[in-house]
Amino acid sequence: xxxxxxxxxxxxxxxxxxxxxxxxxxxLNIAQIGEDFGVSRQAIAKHIKILNECGIISxxxxxxxxxxxxxxxxxxxxxxxxxxxxxxxxxxxxxxxxFLASIKK
Amino acid sequence: xxxxxxxxxxxxxxxxxxxxxxxxxxxLNIAQIGEDFGVSRQAIAKHIKILNECGIISxxxxxxxxxxxxxxxxxxxxxxxxxxxxxxxxxxxxxxxxFLASIKK
DNA sequence: TATTTGTGCAACCAAATGGTTGTTGTTATA
DNA sequence: TATAACAACAACCATTTGGTTGCACAAATA
Numbered sequence: 001x002x003x004x005x006x007x008x009x010x011x012x013x014x015x016x017x018x019x020x021x022x023x024x025x026x027x028l029n030i031a032q033i034g035e036d037f038g039v040s041r042q043a044i045a046k047h048i049k050i051l052n053e054c055g056i057i058s059x060x061x062x063x064x065x066x067x068x069x070x071x072x073x074x075x076x077x078x079x080x081x082x083x084x085x086x087x088x089x090x091x092x093x094x095x096x097x098x099f100l101a102s103i104k105k
Numbered sequence: 106x107x108x109x110x111x112x113x114x115x116x117x118x119x120x121x122x123x124x125x126x127x128x129x130x131x132x133l134n135i136a137q138i139g140e141d142f143g144v145s146r147q148a149i150a151k152h153i154k155i156l157n158e159c160g161i162i163s164x165x166x167x168x169x170x171x172x173x174x175x176x177x178x179x180x181x182x183x184x185x186x187x188x189x190x191x192x193x194x195x196x197x198x199x200x201x202x203x204f205l206a207s208i209k210k
Numbered sequence: 211t212a213t214t215t216g217t218g219c220a221a222c223c224a225a226a227t228g229g230t231t232g233t234t235g236t237t238a239t240a
Numbered sequence: 241t242a243t244a245a246c247a248a249c250a251a252c253c254a255t256t257t258g259g260t261t262g263c264a265c266a267a268a269t270a
Contacts, residue, residue, distance in 0.1 A: 079187050
């Protein structure tokens, strides 16, 4: 089991998805992010670290505050993969069509 | 930590993503799926179980074989979530525009 | 019939995951 | 200046995860 720290793993956790949705409405500091969730600030900070490491959010220091901002361009990797898989999946029907056509002859 | 068994968690693992891609080209049995990966048949079977449980693949018995087929419609949940997040993220600029407009007055 | 093939089940394991609490440190604020 | 707010670091913990091996069993095949 190699350490996986990619976008797919980042959005696998429901809490992290909530964080992403919250941040997609505007930048917040760590304390603000965790306000409505029932987990400790430290737990949130860990999630933030993961999201930051794979580029989904960016951090900036503002006095004593650590402001987090969503960078949702990085979710492209996910939609790209899904699109690619779907493409192959659709071609599979073409293959079947070809096969049926070849039988008909 | 509640047990999460959803599509997001299903595609978080790279091996499972490879299985999905392989199956998107056509149905295969468990032994065939694991052929090129460097993991045991049992490991593959566990991944298959997870993928089946969240509907990404479907199973059918064919003699002694267990045939797996991709059902990529179920990846909609993923693209939907990404689309929804991106939508909010884009509206954030509108908010800023409104704010700047209100200052101008 | 004997053997190979495809699979299921169970036990086990190391590492990762998601979480906690406690301590320390720095920056605002009363 | 004393105190409150924001956050980093470390240690610890239970559970999950991804993987293994060994054994059993039914269905094809030589």
